[in-house]
Amino acid sequence: MIFISDIHHGLSGLKELPINKGPVVILGDLINWIDYRDGSGIARDVFGDQNIDKLIMYRKNHDFSSRKDLWKELFSNDPEKKQLQIEEAVELQYEEVFCELINHEVWIIPGNVDSASIMQNLAGDNIKFVDAKIIDYEGYKFGFAGGGVPTPINARGELSEEEFNKKLNSLKGVDIICTHAPPLVEELVTDVITNKIEQGWASLADFIANNSPTISLFGDVHQPKATRWRIGKTECINVGYNRATKNYIDLKDLIYD
Template identity: 35%
Template sequence: AMDAAIDQQYADLFAAMPTPTYATYGNVDIPDRWAKHAHDGVQILDGEVAQIGGLRFGFVGGGLQTPMRTPYEITDADYAAKVAALGPVDVLCAHIPPAVAELSYDVLARRLERGSAALYEAIREHQPAYMFFGHVHQPLAARTRIGRTECINVGHFARTSTPYVLDL
């Protein structure tokens, strides 16, 4: 029954996605199930780069290991390798935030979620224009700057009910 419910949620999710969609996994996702439901217009990226509107978008999926043990948590070393594989990008997209306290602290859960030091270092080194992430449901800060990079929690739009849109 649980497997059927999970499959139905993925079927509903992917049916709602427009074409094109560029997606990466979250920490609670089960990557093996995505391919079963993704349609031709969905490109799934994890540790990979896509050219969109003349810009290089880098995607890193999953989360870092925690006591929660969600399905797609990986080691810091494996996560860092995916970040390094991207090289310089114009826009960095990940499920989790960089390791910055105000972006990682969930005010409702009253805890720091695990942000990535590898993402933080990549931002410091390459200074992409934007870093988009989600994961932290009720962040202390929904956005901040690291150098010239605007870091934005694009998953946090409950107050406005309006998703973030990047005009290229």
């Protein structure tokens, strides 16, 4: 079993995944809305270079009010056409990602940019959606809780803290808890490249403190200040920004680490 996260339509990284490692567990964010390193993605294709360059600047400067206003302005001009363009681009990216994964057994939870319904409609028989489930594998109980932390952007895959906490409460007793976003710990949610404190789950931090799973696995924060952190007895691990690094984590390395 190997774990990856934040594919963001990075097809080259998927081509390099090993075949003989068991299930590929994807911890969310399969599509590329905006790559803040170079501006590529669905948003640039739909809204153009100049607007996306502004959005990136606002994000870097933590000017979320201007960013939100610009998004509202961009969608106000022929919103039905824009939404259709976005949906078509989203579906195409999912199709291309799933095509690269056709020779793998894949377990998926959604991230903050994901549409669970579109993924489920397009996925092949090799894809298993494991959100809110407990699965026994090789003597370990894995719990899965997908979705993104709520933000002013209101991305399609976001959940309220209350909704996420309800999901977590159905996963007590697991050895390994798998989520998209990290627990709310400053070192795990601070992105050192974008100079931004990202989002983390307060309820996940509480779940870990109260239930002491052996390992917490997640992604979401692309360049965190810390990739590993300990909450009590639990080792918290960011599995990496696969689009940029092509990184994956092997279950065997976690067990024998």
